[in-house]
Amino acid sequence: MPALLEIRDLSIRFGGIAALSDVSFDIEEGHVAGLIGPNGAGKTTCFNCITRLYQPTSGRLAFAGDDLLRHAPHELAGKRIARTFQNVALFDRLSTLDNVMVGYHVRYARGAARLRSDDGGRRAALEALDYLGLGEHANRPVRSLPFGTRKMVELARALVARPRLLLLDEPASGLTTAEVAALADVVKRIAADYSATIVMVEHHMQLVMNVCDHVIVLASGRKIADGPPEAVQRDKGVIEAYLGTA
């Protein structure tokens, strides 16, 4: 069985900067993987390549055997790839409920039913909000919510899309200690309840070591380690990259 997500020799340059250089790794279906590395390592860029917001300079990306580079960015939700954003990308003038309902966009039945009948989307969105304990916020304008709650609303929106692959970009940043502890639980539950494969960019090492089956480490656009969390944690190169022995 090939891996759910196969990344091969992925490279992308911005002007003079090589944000990613020949990065290759696999994500197995059902895994929770951690993508870690110092700031500017290329983690978000990697997500942006997978979701086609960035066009790689070279390399291959395959999702369930399907060549992602042949698809436009808006087609990926339909392939059941969903994500959250490092800097929270919500629809600021919509209610929390409407924000989450956008996640249902690709799930509406085809044909005339699309014009009206919002019940399916509404139900799914309320379900996802309740699942994450955000039900009480449904009718609030999303921009009125605190940062940590907004991050969770993004997660709810992604869940409504029923992702097979869920990409989380620094879900713990800006969260309180209590919220981070709860997040570890939530990620594990999502993996089980939604049978989603998860890739998580995260700086919070305790969280990564706690929930991830597999960790990939990037530094300056290159992969420097890839393996089970315990092994990666002991890796010399990784320790150097983090302690900055330069």
Place this chain on the structure above:
Amino acid sequence: MSGMRVNKYWSVAVLALLVLVLPRFVPSYAAFELTFVGAYAIGILGLVILTGTNGQISLGHGAFFGIGGYAVAILAQKLGVPFWASVPLAAIVSGILGLGLGLVALRLEGVYLALATFALAVATPSTLKHFKSLTGGSQGLAVPSLSPPGPLHGVITSEQWLYYVTWVIAGALFLLTSIALGGRLGRALRAIRDNEVAAISFGVNPQRYKTFAFGWSAAYAGIAGAIVAIATGFVSPDTYTVALSLALVTGAVLGGIDTLWGALLGGVIVEFLPLLVQKINPAAPSVVYGIALVLFMIFLPGGIARSIQAVIHPLRLRREIHHARS
């Protein structure tokens, strides 16, 4: 949900009744003015879709008014096409041209889109004058008036008939728009407005929706222009100046650019504000216009309709969600 629906139905029913009986109680020139209100409301409804819902600016929708107006004039005069066929055709022609402009708009953002559409508004009168054989040059073209059907002959005037036809069209378009914007389509348009990257990531194709919004709103402007042309009895290039485009945007902003009620209020504003402004300061009406616009942007950025709704809305939404859950 039923509570909210009932409320909504009531306000619509009251409005429909008002529209029905109003010509009986107001002088005939007022019914004539209300026809214009209906037409402008349809045009501004297009801006509510395009600007309020989808976040694309157009300072050139007067051009589509012109296209709609000239389409009925040319169809009637040169081909004898009756009203019931020429108004939909006017909508189709301006809708298609709107799609074209929408494709151009995909490459422009913010100020550049505003400038490009403004240029369109500036170029409209001279373009209309240029194609003399089709448009009658600066003289323009006459548009036959709409006489009431057989059984109503002598019962109502042709002004009153046009008034009713206009408001039936307006009612149908408001209903259609309300349904379409209330669901998946409207949410996708708003999502693009608020955060295009996030919208794309959840499967919304921005090119398709943005182009469609332009065509859709231009079709409404075309219908509005067609009605205005029939009401006025002629079309001429100087009707479709920059001033018309700006009046539509002003009406949309003052009425409330992201609500349907705002479009209705906007129609009232476009028709009656110039008269009011004339009274306040006949010497420099545009100064009063400008000040009104600036004051609204500062104090009531959501327009009149949103300010009223700000009071009613939270209660309603809460009830709606309660119902959806149970």
